[in-house]
Structures are given as structure tokens and as C-alpha cells.
Amino acid sequence: MKQKRFLKTATPYFFVLPWIIGFLVFTIGPLIFSLIMSFFDWPLIGSPEFVGFGNYIEMFTKDEQFKKSLVISLKYAAIFVPLNMIIALFLAMLITQPVKGVRVFRTIYYIPTVISGVAVSILWGWILNGDYGVLNYLLSLIGIDGPKWLVDPAWAIVAVIIASAFGVGSMMLIFYTDIKNIPIDVYEAANLDGATPARQFFSITLPIITPTILFNLITSIISSFQQVTLVMLLTGGGPLKSTYFYGLMTYNNAFKHHKLGYASANAWVMFIIILILTALVFKSSSAWVFYETEAGGAKQKKGGKK
Amino acid sequence: MKKKLVAMLALTMAATLAFTGCGKKEDGKTADGKTKVRFASWDTAEDADAQQAMVDKFNEQHDDIEVVLEAYGGEFDTKIAAGMGAKDTPDVMYMWNYPAYAGGLEPLDSYMEEEGEGYKDNFYETLWDYNSLDGKVYGIPIGFTTHALFYNKDIFAEAGIDEPTNDWTWDDVKEAAKAIESKTGKKGFSFQMKPDPYDYEMYLWSNDAAYCDEEGNLDGNLNSDKSKEVFQMFQDMAKEGYAVATEKSGTDEFRAGSTGMYVYGSWSINSFNEDGLNYGVVDIPAFKGASHDSVSILSSSGISMSADSKNKEAAWEFIKFWTSEEMNKERIGRELPVLKTVVETEGIMEQPEYVAFYTMLEQSSGYTPASFIIDTWSELSSDLSLSFERVYNPSALEDVSAVLDEAAAK
Structure with missing residues (x-):
């Protein structure tokens, strides 16, 4: 009897067990392990040595590159996140229009997301080449002498941002599904009241999709800080370390310079920065994110008055 | 509630143990009692296929040794690094960055001595500068290029x-x-x-x-x-x-x-x-x-033995095979041969595009890259x-x- 009851309560856990094991072994385990490592001078070969907060102290007091890379990553995030969201939203609006062949466009816009990051990097390496790149060729057609994108430190970060905007597809898709979910009668009513398309967008579409905007904002902040593949393959952190992103610095410290403890400390600082930024966004969200379920009552009342 | 949690934890622990347990069972032997030698390579695609074919050849010739090729590709450094950290390095591996990894590698001087005088001399002198550290040889040359x-x-x-x-x-x-x-x-x-x-x-x-x-x-x-x-x-x-x-x-x-x-x-x-x-x-x-x-x-590659290897005899047997004249000939087209006899018999010096690389090789002896010093x-x-x-x-x-x-x- 007792055994039966145990089985009954335990059954659900059996079902989620594979996931729990995966989570413990591949996520929580390494996470905790890296925190421990960050307090050690952990060389590749030989035995680790406990240094307490040594790695963190070194990072904030001695390592010039730490500050530089952090600024580069912040700069990248500050430009990339809003730009990416605007492009994604714009494309999402386009592909919700009832135009012939819209499915084809939807596929075209989404394809870059499916391509592996490595291929994208190589592709953009060719497109952005200063001397025979397609981009500069196109610019030359309209009389602009394009910069040496990947050689001029002033332009390299712009080049990286352009290349990363290529992967806008998944965000576009999320916006798209949400916009599609907005009931058509809302727009019909607005139309009858004589609202222009722009007015409809700002007064109906945008407020309704704010939860999705919040989601995309957070995920893109996180991913912009974690950006490694693209810069590693496209610019290698150069020219003149102008695109030496924080993530790349961490990677190089670990796998190129073999300072595993120091790199773990780098990673944890990044984790905390992301955590703070995410928390700030969440805090602010109550002011601008609109949840239908929460506001439902109030809205109905308003409608009733009219 | 508490009980449930305990049960859950116990289950997870048991399962985790079972999983990790699997990895520890082997002790350098295959199921049929052969000595197992793990061989890590950085090559991929066609090059790795060609290597697999050569490994198969070795396995056919040896009843008591089985070499398993692990093609790490672009992950090579990460995996070797991780392997050395976990004392689970492949027995034999390709190597170029000796200063970084020498601590986990077996010095090969004594193995070479047993092969007799001529063994070492058949390799171009300069190659040893790049496959040694502090006077000890850590890798047998496989290929090189000069500029x-x-x-x-x-x-x-x-x-x-x-x-x-x-x-x-x-x-x-x-x-x-x-x-x-x-x-x-x-x-x-x-x-x-x-x-x-x-x-x-x-x-x-x-x-x-x-x-x-x-x-x-x-x-x-x-x-x-x-x-x-x-x-x-x-x-x-x-x-x-x-x-x-x-x-x-x-x-x-x-x-x-x-x-x-x-x-x-x-x-x-x-x-x-x-x-x-x-x-x-x-x-x-x-x-x-x-x-x-x-x-x-010189950009050179060699083949090294892990210091932690449990089957050093078998590993050396494989290294010898892999660096033999036969294998040097096999690799022509992918690697420049490193053995003087092979360069001679295969007429490499009659091909004008290769001569300069060997001249440069011969006149570049006696320099130690800063990477070996610092x-x-x-x-x-x-x-x-x-x-x-x-x-x-x-x-x-x-x-x-x-x-x-x-x-x-x-």
C-alpha cells in the first residue's frame, strides 16, 4: 500500500527525470563548478591554486582589456538591441500584410536564421571585404566610396552590427505570431473610426505586443552580450581590438591563454551584469508592458462608460 | 513533500552515478582483449577519412593493438586541454604547440634511442628544433611547411x-x-x-x-x-x-x-x-x-604520446608506424615528407614548386621561436x-x- 502511494507520487518525477539529470549535470553542475573555478588560479596542466578574490581584483584593477572589452560590448548592445528590434518589428509588419507571395518573403527573411553562425561569418567576411566586397561595389554604384569595413577600426563595429542584424529572423517570427494573434475586429473598429494605419500601429499593435517586446528585449540583451562566433570569425576581435567583445575576451582567456580560473571570473562578472540589466528591464516593465489578462477588468469598465 | 524531494534527489543521484560510472570501466582494453590506443587528430572531412583508412591498415597488421581514431577537428585544442585537465588524454595525439602542452606529454628520446642511430638522423635536422622543448623531444615530425x-x-x-x-x-x-x-x-x-x-x-x-x-x-x-x-x-x-x-x-x-x-x-x-x-x-x-x-x-606538426598513457609500448608502436616511410609517402599531397629518404626516392626535389621549401628548411636550423622561450x-x-x-x-x-x-x- 505504502509502496503504491510512493510510486504514485514519484511517477511524474520519473517522467521529468531525464530533463532534471540533464539540467543538473550539464547546467547547474558546470555553473557551480565555474563559480568555484573563478576563485582559483586554474592552469590547464598542473594543480589549481586557491587565490580567493584574486581573479576579480586583478580584473578590476590591473586588466586594461577588461574595461575596454566591457565598453565595446556595452556599445554593441546599445546599438544592436534597439536596431535589431526595430528591424524585426518592421519585417514582422511587412510579412503580416495581405500581399501575394508573402509566404515567399517570410521564408526569405527567416532563412538567415537557419544558416549556421560560421557560414554567416564567412559570408559577411566576403561581403564586407574592402577591396572586392559586394557591399562596397553596390555603394560604388551610387557614388559612395565605401570604407574598409573590417580594416578601419571606426567602421568595424558597424560592420559587425550589420552582419548580426542578418540573424533577425527568429525575433521577427515571434513578433509575427503575436501580431497575427491580434483580433481583426479591433482594427476594423479603428478603421470605422477613421484611424490611419500609423495610428493603428501605435495605438493598437504596439500596446498589445508589449509583452513580446519585453521578451525580445531581454533575450536580445542577453544574446548581444554573449556574442562570440561572429566576431571570432569575422574580425577576430580586430582591427586594432576594436571589436574585441567581452565574450571573445573570456573565450580567449580560457581556451587560448589557458587561464581557466580567470576566464570563469570574467564569465561570472558578465553573468552579474546581465542579471542586473535584466532585472532593470523587468522593474521598468510594469510601466510600459500591457498584459491583457491584468488590465482586462479596467478596460471593460472604460468601454462600458462609453 | 520533504520525502518526495528526498526520493527525487536520490533518484537523480543514482542515475547520475550510473551515467558517470560507464566512463570509468575501461582500462585501456577493448572487449576482445586487445590493447586500445586512442589517437586524436585535428583533421576533418577527407583528411580524416584518409587517416581512418591508414589507421585501419595498422589495425589489420596488429593482432594485439587496436587504434581508435578520434577526429577532433576545430575543437582539437579545447578537447586536448580538457583531456589533460581531467587526466583523460588520448594515448597518441597530433601536436604542434609543445610549450603549452609539454607538461602532459611523454619525452620520446629513450624510445628513439632504442630504434638505433639512423632513426633520428633520417628526419631533417631543423624539425627537431620545433618538436622539442628544453632539450627533450616530445613529438615525432609528421609534416611541416617553411615559407x-x-x-x-x-x-x-x-x-x-x-x-x-x-x-x-x-x-x-x-x-x-x-x-x-x-x-x-x-x-x-x-x-x-x-x-x-x-x-x-x-x-x-x-x-x-x-x-x-x-x-x-x-x-x-x-x-x-x-x-x-x-x-x-x-x-x-x-x-x-x-x-x-x-x-x-x-x-x-x-x-x-x-x-x-x-x-x-x-x-x-x-x-x-x-x-x-x-x-x-x-x-x-x-x-x-x-x-x-x-x-x-616552421609550421610543423608532430605526433606525441600522452604522459598518462597506460599503453605506452603500444602507443610507440603506432607512432613508429605513423611516421614510417610508408606513411610519409601516403601523405604526399597533404603534407611535405619529413624523411630524407622519402624526399629522395619520391623525387620531391625535382618538382620546382617544392624545392624552395626544403632549401628554406635546411637553412633555418638553430633558431628557437620566442613561443618556446616565453x-x-x-x-x-x-x-x-x-x-x-x-x-x-x-x-x-x-x-x-x-x-x-x-x-x-x-
């Missing part, structure tokens, strides 16, 4: 000037490059804007300089007059317009026929031949004021790379002397 001067014969014909020879100095290169630029509008010479500091030291050696002395001091070496002369020469060539600093290796520009000359390893010979490019290869030009002929860096090379290399870029990047072109003094003072 040499490639030139486009069509461009030289178009400009109506004599083709380079092995006796050329950099002054000759400058003259030819100027002539090419003025007569064809193409760039005469190209060099890398962001050269790998490891490779670049060869120019310093060629001009009687080096990054550091035997103790690893940069100051007075990296920023010596002889060293600055080298950097200044390349920068001037770019400034004066007949040479170009390329974003990548310069191979693309050379293949496209937009530059007349460049210095590079043997890596792209196959693709040049496929393209039908009309090119020639000669020794790296010498510096006029230097006391000796030009010197090349413990923190990996970080220094990043710093140097940045310094070189500041000198050669067309948006920077900073003063050579100031940049090198700053780099040496660090």
Missing part, C-alpha cells in the same frame, strides 16, 4: 622584368614591385596587415634580430635597430604604394592575380595548381646587411599582434620605433 616567396610569372612577363631568383634581396623585391606597380597598375608585393607574431619572427631572424634573448627579455631585442629596420621596410613599402597590406594571408589576392609576389607557406600550392596559376617559388629574399641568408619559420607567449602574442597591426593597418600606420619601444617595455 617561401611566391611570384606570378604572368605579371612579371607583363611588366617585362626578370623573375626572382634564390639570390634576391629585399632591395630586388622593392625594385621589381615598383616596376610592376608602374607598368601594370597591380600591386607588386603583398604582406599581411596582421601577421601571426609566431610566423613574423622569421624576418627578424633573417636580419640578425629576434623578439627576445635566451632569457626571454624583449627590451633591446624586439626594439633593437635591426628589428625596427624590418618593420620599417615593410611599412615603407606599403606607404610608397607598390605593396599592399592584406586583410588575410594574401593568398586570395595572389590567386586573383592582383599582386605579383607574396611570402607564404606551402598550404595553397594545391589550389594554385588546380587554378592553373602560372607561378614560381623561390627562397625568401635576404636582407642586404645581414650576416647570413634568409631564415624561415611562458606567457599566448598573451604576448596577442599584444604583439596588436602592435604589428598598429604599424601596418592603413588607418593607423603608427611610428615603428614608438610602437616597438612601447611593446618591449610592457
Whole structure:
């Protein structure tokens, strides 16, 4: 009897067990392990040595590159996140229009997301080449002498941002599904009241999709800080370390310079920065994110008055 | 509730243990009692397939040993590093970065001695400089490339000037490059804007300089007059317009026929031949004021044994096979043979595109790259790379002397 009851309560856990094991072994385990490592001078070969907060102290007091890379990553995030969201939203609006062949466009816009990051990097390496790149060729057609994108430190970060905007597809898709979910009668009513398309967008579409905007904002902040593949393959952190992103610095410290403890400390600082930024966004969200379920009552009342 | 949690935890723990348990069971033996040798390679795709075929051949010849190829590809360094950290390194592995990994590798001198005198001597002398550390051999050479001067014969014909020879100095290169630029509008010479500091030291050696002395001091070496002369020469060539600093290796520009000359390893010979490019290869030009002929860096690969290996006898057996004449012949087309006898019997020196690489190999003996001397090379290399870029990047072109003094003072 007792055994039966145990089985009954335990059954659900059996079902989620594979996931729990995966989570413990591949996520929580390494996470905790890296925190421990960050307090050690952990060389590749030989035995680790406990240094307490040594790695963190070194990072904030001695390592010039730490500050530089952090600024580069912040700069990248500050430009990339809003730009990416605007492009994604714009494309999402386009592909919700009832135009012939819209499915084809939807596929075209989404394809870059499916391509592996490595291929994208190589592709953009060719497109952005200063001397025979397609981009500069196109610019030359309209009389602009394009910069040496990947050689001029002033332009390299712009080049990286352009290349990363290529992967806008998944965000576009999320916006798209949400916009599609907005009931058509809302727009019909607005139309009858004589609202222009722009007015409809700002007064109906945008407020309704704010939860999705919040989601995309957070995920893109996180991913912009974690950006490694693209810069590693496209610019290698150069020219003149102008695109030496924080993530790349961490990677190089670990796998190129073999300072595993120091790199773990780098990673944890990044984790905390992301955590703070995410928390700030969440805090602010109550002011601008609109949840239908929460506001439902109030809205109905308003409608009733009219 | 508490009970549930305990049950859940217990279950997870048990399952985790069961999973990790699997990995520990083996003790260097396969199921049928053969000695198992794990062999890690960095090759992928066709190269890895070719290696698998050769491994199969070895396994057929040996009843008591089974070699398992682990093709790590681009993850090679990460995996070897992780393996050494966890004391779970493959028994045999490809190797080039000895300074970083020597701590986990088995010195091979005593193994070689048992093979007799002739064994070591059949390899080109210079190769041992690059497969040893502190006087101990850690890897048996597999392949190498030196660098040499490639030139486009069509461009030289178009400009109506004599083709380079092995006796050329950099002054000759400058003259030819100027002539090419003025007569064809193409760039005469190209060099890398962001050269790998490891490779670049060869120019310093060629001009009687080096990054550091035997103790690893940069100051007075990296920023010596002889060293600055080298950097200044390349920068001037770019400034004066007949040479170009390329974003990548310069191979693309050379293949496209937009530059007349460049210095590079043997890596792209196959693709040049496929393209039908009309090119020639000669020794790296010498510096006029230097006391000796030009010197090349070696990019070399070897095969090493893990210090933790439980089956060292079997591992050595495989290493011997892998570095034998037969295997050297097998690898022609992918690697330059490292055995003198193979170079002779296969007539490698009769193929004009390869001769320069062997001449450079023979005249480059006795130099130790800074990466073998300086413990923190990996970080220094990043710093140097940045310094070189500041000198050669067309948006920077900073003063050579100031940049090198700053780099040496660090």
C-alpha cells in the first residue's frame, strides 16, 4: 500500500527525470563548478591554486582589456538591441500584410536564421571585404566610396552590427505570431473610426505586443552580450581590438591563454551584469508592458462608460 | 513533500552515478582483449577519412593493438586541454604547440634511442628544433611547411622584368614591385596587415634580430635597430604604394592575380595548381646587411604520446608506424615528407614548386621561436599582434620605433 502511494507520487518525477539529470549535470553542475573555478588560479596542466578574490581584483584593477572589452560590448548592445528590434518589428509588419507571395518573403527573411553562425561569418567576411566586397561595389554604384569595413577600426563595429542584424529572423517570427494573434475586429473598429494605419500601429499593435517586446528585449540583451562566433570569425576581435567583445575576451582567456580560473571570473562578472540589466528591464516593465489578462477588468469598465 | 524531494534527489543521484560510472570501466582494453590506443587528430572531412583508412591498415597488421581514431577537428585544442585537465588524454595525439602542452606529454628520446642511430638522423635536422622543448623531444615530425616567396610569372612577363631568383634581396623585391606597380597598375608585393607574431619572427631572424634573448627579455631585442629596420621596410613599402597590406594571408589576392609576389607557406600550392596559376617559388629574399641568408619559420606538426598513457609500448608502436616511410609517402599531397629518404626516392626535389621549401628548411636550423622561450607567449602574442597591426593597418600606420619601444617595455 505504502509502496503504491510512493510510486504514485514519484511517477511524474520519473517522467521529468531525464530533463532534471540533464539540467543538473550539464547546467547547474558546470555553473557551480565555474563559480568555484573563478576563485582559483586554474592552469590547464598542473594543480589549481586557491587565490580567493584574486581573479576579480586583478580584473578590476590591473586588466586594461577588461574595461575596454566591457565598453565595446556595452556599445554593441546599445546599438544592436534597439536596431535589431526595430528591424524585426518592421519585417514582422511587412510579412503580416495581405500581399501575394508573402509566404515567399517570410521564408526569405527567416532563412538567415537557419544558416549556421560560421557560414554567416564567412559570408559577411566576403561581403564586407574592402577591396572586392559586394557591399562596397553596390555603394560604388551610387557614388559612395565605401570604407574598409573590417580594416578601419571606426567602421568595424558597424560592420559587425550589420552582419548580426542578418540573424533577425527568429525575433521577427515571434513578433509575427503575436501580431497575427491580434483580433481583426479591433482594427476594423479603428478603421470605422477613421484611424490611419500609423495610428493603428501605435495605438493598437504596439500596446498589445508589449509583452513580446519585453521578451525580445531581454533575450536580445542577453544574446548581444554573449556574442562570440561572429566576431571570432569575422574580425577576430580586430582591427586594432576594436571589436574585441567581452565574450571573445573570456573565450580567449580560457581556451587560448589557458587561464581557466580567470576566464570563469570574467564569465561570472558578465553573468552579474546581465542579471542586473535584466532585472532593470523587468522593474521598468510594469510601466510600459500591457498584459491583457491584468488590465482586462479596467478596460471593460472604460468601454462600458462609453 | 520533504520525502518526495528526498526520493527525487536520490533518484537523480543514482542515475547520475550510473551515467558517470560507464566512463570509468575501461582500462585501456577493448572487449576482445586487445590493447586500445586512442589517437586524436585535428583533421576533418577527407583528411580524416584518409587517416581512418591508414589507421585501419595498422589495425589489420596488429593482432594485439587496436587504434581508435578520434577526429577532433576545430575543437582539437579545447578537447586536448580538457583531456589533460581531467587526466583523460588520448594515448597518441597530433601536436604542434609543445610549450603549452609539454607538461602532459611523454619525452620520446629513450624510445628513439632504442630504434638505433639512423632513426633520428633520417628526419631533417631543423624539425627537431620545433618538436622539442628544453632539450627533450616530445613529438615525432609528421609534416611541416617553411615559407617561401611566391611570384606570378604572368605579371612579371607583363611588366617585362626578370623573375626572382634564390639570390634576391629585399632591395630586388622593392625594385621589381615598383616596376610592376608602374607598368601594370597591380600591386607588386603583398604582406599581411596582421601577421601571426609566431610566423613574423622569421624576418627578424633573417636580419640578425629576434623578439627576445635566451632569457626571454624583449627590451633591446624586439626594439633593437635591426628589428625596427624590418618593420620599417615593410611599412615603407606599403606607404610608397607598390605593396599592399592584406586583410588575410594574401593568398586570395595572389590567386586573383592582383599582386605579383607574396611570402607564404606551402598550404595553397594545391589550389594554385588546380587554378592553373602560372607561378614560381623561390627562397625568401635576404636582407642586404645581414650576416647570413634568409631564415624561415616552421609550421610543423608532430605526433606525441600522452604522459598518462597506460599503453605506452603500444602507443610507440603506432607512432613508429605513423611516421614510417610508408606513411610519409601516403601523405604526399597533404603534407611535405619529413624523411630524407622519402624526399629522395619520391623525387620531391625535382618538382620546382617544392624545392624552395626544403632549401628554406635546411637553412633555418638553430633558431628557437620566442613561443618556446616565453611562458606567457599566448598573451604576448596577442599584444604583439596588436602592435604589428598598429604599424601596418592603413588607418593607423603608427611610428615603428614608438610602437616597438612601447611593446618591449610592457
